[in-house]
Amino acid sequence: MTRPTLVDRDRACVWHPYTQMLTAPPPLPIVRGEGAYLYTEDGRRLLDGISSWWVNIHGHSHPRLNAALAAQAAELEHVVFAGCTHPPAVDLAERLLAVLPPGLTRVFYSDNGSTAVEVALKLATQYWGNRGEPSRQSFVALHHAYHGDTVGAMSASEDSIFTRPFSPMLFTVHRAHAPYCYRCPLGLERATCSIECLGDLEQQLTKHGNAIAGVLVEPMLQGAGGMIVWPAEFLAGVRRLCDRYGVLMIADEVLTGFGRTGRMFACEHAAVSPDIICLSKALTGGYLPLGATATSEAVYEAFLSDDRTKTFFHGHSFTANPLACAVAIASLEVFHDTGALDRVRDLEGWLREGLDPLASLPSVGEVRVIGGVGIVELVTDKTSKAAAGYLDNVGPRLSAAFLDRGLLLRPLGNILYFMPPYVVTESETAWAIEQIQDVLTGSGL
Ligand SMILES: Cc1ncc(COP(=O)(O)O)c(C=O)c1O
Numbered sequence: 520m521t522r523p524t525l526v527d528r529d530r531a532c533v534w535h536p537y538t539q540m541l542t543a544p545p546p547l548p549i550v551r552g553e554g555a556y557l558y559t560e561d562g563r564r565l566l567d568g569i570s571s572w573w574v575n576i577h578g579h580s581h582p583r584l585n586a587a588l589a590a591q592a593a594e595l596e597h598v599v600f601a602g603c604t605h606p607p608a609v610d611l612a613e614r615l616l617a618v619l620p621p622g623l624t625r626v627f628y629s630d631n632g633s634t635a636v637e638v639a640l641k642l643a644t645q646y647w648g649n650r651g652e653p654s655r656q657s658f659v660a661l662h663h664a665y666h667g668d669t670v671g672a673m674s675a676s677e678d679s680i681f682t683r684p685f686s687p688m689l690f691t692v693h694r695a696h697a698p699y700c701y702r703c704p705l706g707l708e709r710a711t712c713s714i715e716c717l718g719d720l721e722q723q724l725t726k727h728g729n730a731i732a733g734v735l736v737e738p739m740l741q742g743a744g745g746m747i748v749w750p751a752e753f754l755a756g757v758r759r760l761c762d763r764y765g766v767l768m769i770a771d772e773v774l775t776g777f778g779r780t781g782r783m784f785a786c787e788h789a790a791v792s793p794d795i796i797c798l799s800k801a802l803t804g805g806y807l808p809l810g811a812t813a814t815s816e817a818v819y820e821a822f823l824s825d826d827r828t829k830t831f832f833h834g835h836s837f838t839a840n841p842l843a844c845a846v847a848i849a850s851l852e853v854f855h856d857t858g859a860l861d862r863v864r865d866l867e868g869w870l871r872e873g874l875d876p877l878a879s880l881p882s883v884g885e886v887r888v889i890g891g892v893g894i895v896e897l898v899t900d901k902t903s904k905a906a907a908g909y910l911d912n913v914g915p916r917l918s919a920a921f922l923d924r925g926l927l928l929r930p931l932g933n934i935l936y937f938m939p940p941y942v943v944t945e946s947e948t949a950w951a952i953e954q955i956q957d958v959l960t961g962s963g964l
Contacts, residue, residue, distance in 0.1 A: 552579025
């Protein structure tokens with residue numbers, strides 16, 4: 520009898536995320552990673568074109584991150600963070616505050632991107648309660664938003680097939696236009712518009728007035744909702760409106776943080792500082808789950824009181840896990856020492872040069888590039904911009920075609936994107952774009 524493979528064993532006992540277990544193709548048995556590549560049990564080499572769900576930045580199995588992890592494991596693997604502290608948590612907070620947009624002074628740790636957002640929503644709600652304005656309990660978020668899979672993060676996310684089964688659990692979040700220029704909600708053209716779409720956010724803030732606690736956005740790049748790249752003027756406008764209406768601006772930089780958009784943080788594109796910022800994914804270089812929610816001193820101070828009910832009663836067993844913090848510190852060091860931002864800017868140039876010509880293909884509606892992310896929005900009709908949705912088979916079909924060629928991509932329906940670790944080379948990028956072009960021209964889309 521032959522021994523069952525890893526995939527056989529997986530199929531017998533594991534349930535995968537975002538996967539229809541009845542019909543999905545077998546999972547890829549990945550046994551090793553090195554640099555921008557993943558290796559399968561049966562010896563295939565795959566270029567990681569999605570940075571392993573947008574988390575990896577320095578490449579897989581990085582020697583310095585490995586060493587930091589091993590060294591920390593030998594010292595202290597974990598300790599409760601209520602009532603205790605430890606060097607990696609403090610070092611990391613100091614280093615984060617040194618690179619975050621100005622005005623952010625406190626770091627609250629959690630486990631992942633969704634909890635970083637959940638913490639932000641809870642902090643904002645209690646901030647207003649503690650300040651004697653408990654009516655400010657609602658949020659404004661944008662169309663096409665994705666903020667995670669916990670209940671608060673789902674509530675803030677766009678109503679979609681991701682959230683619909685859970686709608687009875689979700690709370691109401693007011694929604695305003697996103698600056699999706701290719702499909703402008705107002706039918707305008709970016710070349711001639713004045714970011715009129717911001718008006719919708721202002722209307723929401725006017726309409727709901729003192730009921731609003733904060734505005735939650737994914738600055739510059741809305742990810743899972745369609746890889747939508749913003750004009751920086753919209754981001755500047757969000758800050759302006761939050762100031763004008765006296766509400767908190769919450770930046771979900773879970774995807775965009777740590778260089779992904781070509782700046783350390785996407786808020787820098789418009790030189791704005793949010794009142795609260797959410798971080799995860801590349802925070803640990805993509806090694807370990809860790810979330811961080813950083814706030815301004817004003818937010819922090821609203822929780823300081825002799826009245827203990829004003830305490831922020833929130834925490835997770837693995838808050839500020841020392842292993843994750845130690846790797847995050849090493850990741851920031853590697854980021855600095857290897858000139859990661861320069862690499863992302865180079866990558867941006869290669870992506871523009873290689874992907875822009877694809878815009879003329881009949882199946883391509885728009886090519887968008889920001890930092891280390893290249894996006895190709897596919898359409899079934901260029902004139903009407905009609906497109907297949909997330910559930911259409913185009914995504915899985917494309918994924919399978921790229922896999923055959925040794926490229927791991929995971930299109931969001933008709934939104935094809937390439938988001939590799941920053942260590943990807945110019946020739947690897949050119950190769951990946953060649954695969955994209957070949958598949959798009961040969962796929963009969
Ligand atoms: C902008 C944004 N926020 C939050 C999340 C949720 O992060 P996690 O998957 O770590 O819970 C994601 C995940 O893709 C994201 O892109």
